[in-house]
Amino acid sequence: MSSCCDTASNEGAFDLAVIGAGSAGFAAAIAAAEQGARVALIGHGVIGGTCVNAGCVPSKTLLRAAEALHQARAANRFAGIDGQAALRDWRALVEQKDQLVDELRAAKYSGLLPAYNTIAYREGRARLVPGGVAVDGLAIGAPKIVIATGASAAIPGIPGIDGVPYLTSATAMTLDALPRSLLVVGGGYIGCELAQLFARLGVQVTLVCRRRLLPEAEPEIAAALAACFAQEGITVRAGVEYRGVRTEANGIALDVRHDGRDEAIAAERLLIAAGRRANSDDLGLDEAGVARGRNGGITVDDRMRTTRPGAYAAGDVTGRDQFVYMAAHGAKVAALNALNGDSLVYANAVMPAVVFTDPQAASVGLTEAQAVAAGHTVRTSILPLTHLPRALAARDTRGLVKLVAEAKSLKLLGAHLLAPEGGDTIQVAAIAIKAGMTAGDLAATIFPYLTTAEALKLAALGFAKDVAKLSCCAG
Numbered sequence: 001m002s003s004c005c006d007t008a009s010n011e012g013a014f015d016l017a018v019i020g021a022g023s024a025g026f027a028a029a030i031a032a033a034e035q036g037a038r039v040a041l042i043g044h045g046v047i048g049g050t051c052v053n054a055g056c057v058p059s060k061t062l063l064r065a066a067e068a069l070h071q072a073r074a075a076n077r078f079a080g081i082d083g084q085a086a087l088r089d090w091r092a093l094v095e096q097k098d099q100l101v102d103e104l105r106a107a108k109y110s111g112l113l114p115a116y117n118t119i120a121y122r123e124g125r126a127r128l129v130p131g132g133v134a135v136d137g138l139a140i141g142a143p144k145i146v147i148a149t150g151a152s153a154a155i156p157g158i159p160g161i162d163g164v165p166y167l168t169s170a171t172a173m174t175l176d177a178l179p180r181s182l183l184v185v186g187g188g189y190i191g192c193e194l195a196q197l198f199a200r201l202g203v204q205v206t207l208v209c210r211r212r213l214l215p216e217a218e219p220e221i222a223a224a225l226a227a228c229f230a231q232e233g234i235t236v237r238a239g240v241e242y243r244g245v246r247t248e249a250n251g252i253a254l255d256v257r258h259d260g261r262d263e264a265i266a267a268e269r270l271l272i273a274a275g276r277r278a279n280s281d282d283l284g285l286d287e288a289g290v291a292r293g294r295n296g297g298i299t300v301d302d303r304m305r306t307t308r309p310g311a312y313a314a315g316d317v318t319g320r321d322q323f324v325y326m327a328a329h330g331a332k333v334a335a336l337n338a339l340n341g342d343s344l345v346y347a348n349a350v351m352p353a354v355v356f357t358d359p360q361a362a363s364v365g366l367t368e369a370q371a372v373a374a375g376h377t378v379r380t381s382i383l384p385l386t387h388l389p390r391a392l393a394a395r396d397t398r399g400l401v402k403l404v405a406e407a408k409s410l411k412l413l414g415a416h417l418l419a420p421e422g423g424d425t426i427q428v429a430a431i432a433i434k435a436g437m438t439a440g441d442l443a444a445t446i447f448p449y450l451t452t453a454e455a456l457k458l459a460a461l462g463f464a465k466d467v468a469k470l471s472c473c474a475g
């Protein structure tokens with residue numbers, strides 16, 4: 001990778017230094033360059049950062065492949081069809097994934113640099129120093145700085161963890177060979193996606209978590225996803241307390257306390273997916289007066305300003321909204337505020353989020369619990385997909401929709417779905433919430449028949465009517 005991007009030509013004469021050349025770093029650098037600013041973009045590690053190299057892109061292409069296997073095997077839900085599919089060559093799949101990663105890295109990151117001649121790219125590990133940043137000892141002067149150094153897998157303090165081999169999301173997707181069994185620690189979105197991925201590829205998967213699957217999601221969605229996992233043979237052990245981890249003859253064993261009993265869960269490989277920790281330890285932040293919070297996340301205000309004047313932060317290093325589109329949004333706000341006087345505000349009130357399991361868990365706005373905690377009196381409407389014509393026709397009724405609305409006005413506060421392609425459908429709800437629509441407005445909107453999005457209309461109708469008593473596409 002090191003030869004892709006030759007480097008800063010005009011050190012010392014920059015308007016902005018951006019530390020980290022991932023999604024946030026590139027978004028900040030490009031936004032600044034479009035204003036005519038001279039930008040030093042400093043990257044350590046593979047250019048492009050997490051999303052393209054080890055996150056969104058590799059995980060989503062492998063998940064799609066696993067879904068193709070699943071769909072073929074599940075085709076016998078239609079009368080007269082026998083379906084079968086098998087993984088023949090895991091390494092071939094990994095190589096095809098790597099090729100896509102290489103193509104997208106070039107198209108969306110390294111290959112863009114020549115188009116912006118005021119961005120000087122320098123490889124190296126940067127630290128904050130008075131007057132700018134230092135890259136491997138070389139000073140780069142800039143009055144304003146955007147820190148966009150991302151995050152890495154957080155490793156929980158389970159006794160013995162330092163003495164056992166473990167995978168993270170980054171290494172699991174590059175394995176030479178699939179293990180026979182895998183123990184996934186963590187029920188967040190990365191743990192859920194990877195558990196289902198490997199299970200569908202034929203690995204015997206056990207997922208353990210301290211609370212439940214998707215602890216931030218609506219409980220109905222988490223429970224329905226757990227049922228889908230059970231149907232696919234994924235063992236979920238929620239509510240465990242980790243006591244220790246050790247190697248065994250055939251792999252590893254995790255000692256847990258579960259339902260008042262001590263037990264050991266064994267597997268060939270261990271995958272840690274227990275959250276992310278900000279890459280903020282080696283940046284000289286304490287000396288520079290840049291405050292950090294939970295998991296090392298850099299504290300920023302709604303303008304993306306850190307506690308040091310002139311220094312901004314964006315993306316996963318802030319520890320919040322760890323999605324690539326939010327990294328890009330925050331980075332643009334940070335860069336433009338750094339150059340133009342802090343007028344822009346980071347906006348995450350209507351932030352869709354998708355878990356790329358199958359069915360997908362997608363949400364936007366407030367959950368019922370969040371709405372209540374924020375002081376709203378709420379009403380909810382839940383539509384199981386057994387009422388959705390699209391799901392009935394597909395003979396796949398896994399999932400549900402839950403709408404959360406202000407009790408009196410029925411103004412929409414949140415939408416949550418578990419549905420195949422729920423990630424595309426959620427955007428309809430995002431636009432409705434952004435537009436300030438009520439459940440009545442949504443119910444009165446024309447939706448095409450036999451689509452997944454129609455579930456939102458049916459759930460909106462559910463505030464006033466028994467959806468089971470409606471005729472086809474009646475509104």
Ligand SMILES: Cc1cc2nc3c(=O)[nH]c(=O)nc-3n(C[C@H](O)[C@H](O)[C@H](O)COP(=O)(O)OP(=O)(O)OC[C@H]3O[C@@H](n4cnc5c(N)ncnc54)[C@H](O)[C@@H]3O)c2cc1C
Pocket residue numbers: 019020021022023024025042043044045046047048049050051052054055056057059060124125126127148149150151169170190279282283314315316317321322323324325327356
């Ligand atoms: C398995 C997985 C799946 C994901 N799937 C999705 C998804 O489907 N959709 C989605 O929206 N998000 C997804 N994400 C999250 C998404 O990848 C991140 O939100 C996004 O990549 C964050 O971008 P960033 O620029 O903040 O950080 P990064 O992309 O991590 O970039 C930070 C860069 O800074 C570099 N760096 C660190 N320290 C220094 C230093 N001192 N000097 C110079 N450079 C430094 C790092 O090496 C890295 O290259 C996924 C993440 C994972 C792990």
